[in-house]
Structures are given as C-alpha cells and as structure tokens.
Amino acid sequence: MSEKKLHNRSFEVFGKSKFFASQLRIALRNCGYIDPENLDDYLNVRGFEALAKVLTGMKSEDVIAEIKKAGLRGRGGAGFGSGLKWELVAREKSDQKYVICNADEGDPGAFMDRSIIEGDPFTVLEGMAIAGYAVGSDKGIVYIRAEYPLAITRLEKAIDAARKANLLGNNILGSKFSFDIEIRLGAGAFVCGEETALMQSIEGHRGMPRPRPPYPSASGLFCKPTLINNVETWANVPVIIVEGSQWFASVGTEKSKGTKVFALAGKITNTGLVEVPMGTTLRHVIFDIGGGIPKGKNLKAVQTGGPSGGCIPVELIDTPIDYDSLAKVGSIMGSGGMIVIDEDSCMVNIAKYFLEFTQSESCGKCTPCREGTKRMLEILTRITEGQGKEGDIEKLERLGNTIKKASLCGLGQSAPNPVLSTIRYFRNEYEDHIKNKKCTAGACSKMIRFEINDKCIGCGACYETCKFDAIEMI
Amino acid sequence: MEKEKDQKFKELKEYISSFKSKEHSNSYLIAVLHKAQELFGYISQDVMNEVSVAMNIPTAHIWGVATFYHYFNLSPKGKHTVSVCMGTACYVKGADKIIEAIKEDLQISIGETSSDGLFTLQEARCLGACGLAPVVMIDDKIYGNLTAQKAIEILRKYKNQ
Numbered sequence: 001m002s003e004k005k006l007h008n009r010s011f012e013v014f015g016k017s018k019f020f021a022s023q024l025r026i027a028l029r030n031c032g033y034i035d036p037e038n039l040d041d042y043l044n045v046r047g048f049e050a051l052a053k054v055l056t057g058m059k060s061e062d063v064i065a066e067i068k069k070a071g072l073r074g075r076g077g078a079g080f081g082s083g084l085k086w087e088l089v090a091r092e093k094s095d096q097k098y099v100i101c102n103a104d105e106g107d108p109g110a111f112m113d114r115s116i117i118e119g120d121p122f123t124v125l126e127g128m129a130i131a132g133y134a135v136g137s138d139k140g141i142v143y144i145r146a147e148y149p150l151a152i153t154r155l156e157k158a159i160d161a162a163r164k165a166n167l168l169g170n171n172i173l174g175s176k177f178s179f180d181i182e183i184r185l186g187a188g189a190f191v192c193g194e195e196t197a198l199m200q201s202i203e204g205h206r207g208m209p210r211p212r213p214p215y216p217s218a219s220g221l222f223c224k225p226t227l228i229n230n231v232e233t234w235a236n237v238p239v240i241i242v243e244g245s246q247w248f249a250s251v252g253t254e255k256s257k258g259t260k261v262f263a264l265a266g267k268i269t270n271t272g273l274v275e276v277p278m279g280t281t282l283r284h285v286i287f288d289i290g291g292g293i294p295k296g297k298n299l300k301a302v303q304t305g306g307p308s309g310g311c312i313p314v315e316l317i318d319t320p321i322d323y324d325s326l327a328k329v330g331s332i333m334g335s336g337g338m339i340v341i342d343e344d345s346c347m348v349n350i351a352k353y354f355l356e357f358t359q360s361e362s363c364g365k366c367t368p369c370r371e372g373t374k375r376m377l378e379i380l381t382r383i384t385e386g387q388g389k390e391g392d393i394e395k396l397e398r399l400g401n402t403i404k405k406a407s408l409c410g411l412g413q414s415a416p417n418p419v420l421s422t423i424r425y426f427r428n429e430y431e432d433h434i435k436n437k438k439c440t441a442g443a444c445s446k447m448i449r450f451e452i453n454d455k456c457i458g459c460g461a462c463y464e465t466c467k468f469d470a471i472e473m474i
Numbered sequence: 475m476e477k478e479k480d481q482k483f484k485e486l487k488e489y490i491s492s493f494k495s496k497e498h499s500n501s502y503l504i505a506v507l508h509k510a511q512e513l514f515g516y517i518s519q520d521v522m523n524e525v526s527v528a529m530n531i532p533t534a535h536i537w538g539v540a541t542f543y544h545y546f547n548l549s550p551k552g553k554h555t556v557s558v559c560m561g562t563a564c565y566v567k568g569a570d571k572i573i574e575a576i577k578e579d580l581q582i583s584i585g586e587t588s589s590d591g592l593f594t595l596q597e598a599r600c601l602g603a604c605g606l607a608p609v610v611m612i613d614d615k616i617y618g619n620l621t622a623q624k625a626i627e628i629l630r631k632y633k634n635q
Contacts, residue, residue, distance in 0.1 A: 105602070106599065106600070107600070108560070108561035108562045108563075108565075108599055108600035109561050109562035109563050109600060109604050110600075110602075110604075111600075111602035111603070111604060114602045146508060146545050147545075147598075147599075147601065147602070148602065149614070184504070184505070185504065185505060185508055186504075186543075186545075187504055187507070187508065187543030187544070187545035187546060188543050188544035188545035188599070189542060189543050189544065190599065201504065202501060203498070203501045204500055204501040204502060204503035204504055204531075204539070205535075205539065206538055206539055206542040207542065207543070222498060222501075263604055265562070265563035265566075265604035265605065265607060266562070266563050266566045266567070266607075267566060267567075271563070271604065271605040271607075272605050303562065306562070337562065339562045339563060339566060341566065345566060350566075353562070353565055354562075357599075363542075
C-alpha cells in the first residue's frame, strides 16, 4: 500500500495483526490515527484536500459524475445509489436546499457512526460540504443521537475549528461557495433514523414518517429539496474525490463498491469495528478477523442488519457480504451490526428480542406495523412460554408478510425480518417449542422443567432450601 | 428553593430567546426540551406551560413531542440513573440476568425509583459499547463486562458513597 494513499494508515498505529491485516479502512481511515479534536492533524492526512480540489477545479456535475462512477451506495442500510440521489437534489430548482447527515444510529449492536464521528469528525463535515457544492446547498444539518455526548462534543469542536479556518462558513477558501453546518439532537426514538421521520424531528415534531413520494430530494426538510446520507456514506466521499472513482470502484463487487464497516459483537473472540471490502465472506470476518467463537462453542447463526435484518445460519456462512447477496438469503446489510450467535442461544428467543424492540419503537402511525407487530409478539411470547399452538408458525408467516408489504416506512417493512428468517432456517426450533414444549438451547426460562427421578432418597434438602416453596411434602 | 426555580426558568427563557432570530425558530423545540431536562431533571407540566408561552406552541403539541421521545422524563428521577443496556450484544451476553438481579436488589421494576431515592432503573436501547457487553451505565459512567454479581457490587459502592 503506497504511503500517499488516504486509507490503511491504521497499520502504522496498530501494526499488521491478524485483526487488521485483511481489513481495508476507508471510512475508518483516520480513526485512532489522528487527534479528532485537532484540525491540523486532519489536514496532515490530506484532510480537506478533496474539498479544495472540488472548489478549485470541478463543476458540480463533475462531482456528481465522480460519485456515480465510484458506485457509492448508501451505507445506512437500504443501499440506494448515492450519485443518483445527489443528482436528483441537484436537478431541483429552489431558493434553499438542505444537506443532512443522519447520525441517528439506533440499531442495537451498531456503533460505527459513533466511532467515525468520535474518531474523525472532520471527514463528515468535508463530505457534507462537497455534497453542498455539488447539489447547490449552503446549509448542512447533522442529526445525532443525544445518547452520544462525546460524539456531539467532538462534532461541535470540529465545526468551530473548521469555521475559524474558513473551511465552513461564507466564501469557503476564497471561493463563491458558502456552506455552514448545524447540529440537531435526537431524543431517543429509533424510528427517527427513517429519513422522513428524521426531518419531522428536526422540524420539532413527533418523529413520524410520512408516505413517499414526494421524496426528500423533491420536498424534504421544511418542504425544500433535501439530500440525506448516513455518516459512513459521508466519510467515503472525500476518499472518492482524492483517490478517484476508478480506484474506489475497483474495491468490492460488481454491484456493491467500496468497503463496509461492521460492528462485530456477540459470542465472538475479537469484538469491535471491522471494515472490509464488499464481497468478503462472513466466514472470513468471523473466523479470521473475529478469531472465532470463544469457549470452544459452535457457531449457530449470524445476525446482520439489526432489528431490520435477519439471521443467517451457519450453513450459509460462505455468503459474500454485499447488498444483494445478503438480501438473497433473507437478511439485509443494514447499518452494519453483526451479532454472532452460538449454540447456547435460542433462535425463537432472539427473534422475540428483536420484535420486542421494533414493536416498542413502532411510532403507531400505520396499522400494519402498530397492530401487526404487537400480535406477532404475542404469538412469539406464547411460544417461548410453552403455550405455543399448532398453526402459530403459519400465522406468524402470514402476519409477517402482510406487515412487510403494507407498512408505511422501513421500520415496519423490515420488522418481521428477524422472525421470518429464523422461521426459514430454524423452523425445527419453533416446532420443538410448540410441539415438544422444549427449548434445546435452554434459553427460554419458562420452559425449563425439573423432574425428581428415582435416585431421590427423600433427604428433604431441596424442600428446605427452595425459596419459593415449590416443593411440597405430601 | 423557589428562588432557584425562578433562576432556572430564567435560564430556560434565555435559551429559548437565543433561537428567536433563527429561521424556523419553532423547530428548536426538542433542543429546548433537552435544556429543560438538563435544568430541572425532568419535564413537568409547569415547564411545558412556560415553554408553550415562550415559544408560542400549544402545550398539547409539546406534550405530544415530550411523550414521543424516550429521552425525556416526565417525572422526577432518583439521584443516580442506572441504565442497563439491552442492545443485542448485551442481551446475547446475559443483560436480562443483570436487570433481574438489580430489580431484586433494589426492589423496583423498570422505570421506577428506589424507595431511598437513590436509583432510577432504566432499560437502554444500545449504548454503543457493544465491545464491552454486557454493560450498565450509571449516570454518565459505563461499566462493562459485567455479571449480575458485579453489577450489584457496583450499586453497593454508590450506596455507600
């Protein structure tokens, strides 16, 4: 790797340990390498070079063409083509346009956006400013979770420093381009990660999504054309501009370019953030980078995409990680949570956990999501408590498919995924719970039964110690 | 006590007026509620009424917003807020056992405050410290790699402070 390249400087700090050796760090390139509160440090790693390049020698169409050629797709989950999104906003005619950074990272188990902002806040600002130039906007907003106080502080400091250096504000670097960024705080509502809900929240309302179209590119924040991308997407932008779209497009697969950051967690030896080229297999991430499953246990499944994603069974562990391959096996890329599940976990219980989450985070605006997830959760709870009935699985499938089709926003449309994917791959576990009233993993505590066998000599020790008087002397 | 309260209301009003000159000043409602919670610890009906007058937004709308977002408390909290992370990584590593142990130790359920007024127990969505799972956050401090036993010991330390 040549010294001049923007990416993979992390080797200089962390060395080529097994954990880092097969990673390719684009979005995370400066995390842990520079002082995130020092603008000079960022400038030293060719920070703001991309912005300067754009302002001095590129037309806005050129910038958009470059992003398009790079094949960058939204890293927030859905994987919409970023270049196309930028173009749609650029085409709109309006007195005011907005550029938003979605830092409302709500997926439990994902923390890459937080790390990028905490470790390299300037890159997000630079990416947004470049987009501002490309689409003709002078106002950027970062919508960030209130649960991330350090990220907020670092972002505030970065904005201040960039303003002082004329990298934000009026006539940036002496050009005609002006762009400023403001921070808005979320207040703990998962649904606000959905773009229309997020904009409602910025406007000071309850964060409820609305039907699309009109898409934000036509009518977004305060009914103005709005470009909204996720933190990780923004962090990729400066690299594409400096290194060129051709280089970026050479990384990854045919349809998914570049890298993706995953938050590796759960039953795995090395937890943490891992950035790998698209197309890397799950096996490689879990066993080579993640170091496998601790305590000699066996891998059972991998959950990707958080509460909107699905569980991929161990048989499919050679699936390459890209938007389309993951969708094919019933999961999604999502924001990049990757939870490793071993044989001690019950898949029905895991599905219930995710549904509990989406059910309580459902904003209640549309019926399929509000009522449907509730009914699904009731059925799942019944199954995990040993009260499952014949036909429950079919009912879950029917409900799940209806909710997917009929819900208003991404939250509802993806809420049944964890249930449907576990039914698809672990149907026998559901059947075991329903027919045999048995949880093989021993995770569903209400289904555990004890039996006193023939070895009992009637010593009475259990009778004496039982806290709940569950043993009766007859 | 009254005086202190007046001072806080004054600070809140000043904060609100700092947005007056901005475009779409009403959109700063959530920021104002954050400030109110920081000042008073929770958002009471009185506070909502004050905000309503100062920002010219109906109290009903403010109520709607304050109840929509989990971050806002509508009742007073204990001295320490104990948030047990129920994110996926923590859950897989036994966060449910930790929360059960704390519930039993403090004799409260989720969202309640212990009788000595010291602890309020909360479930957190994901604290983004999945590498340290399972974690508990007490006020602003994160405790990682916990077991039920360790969590109780940490609570003891806070009790004895």
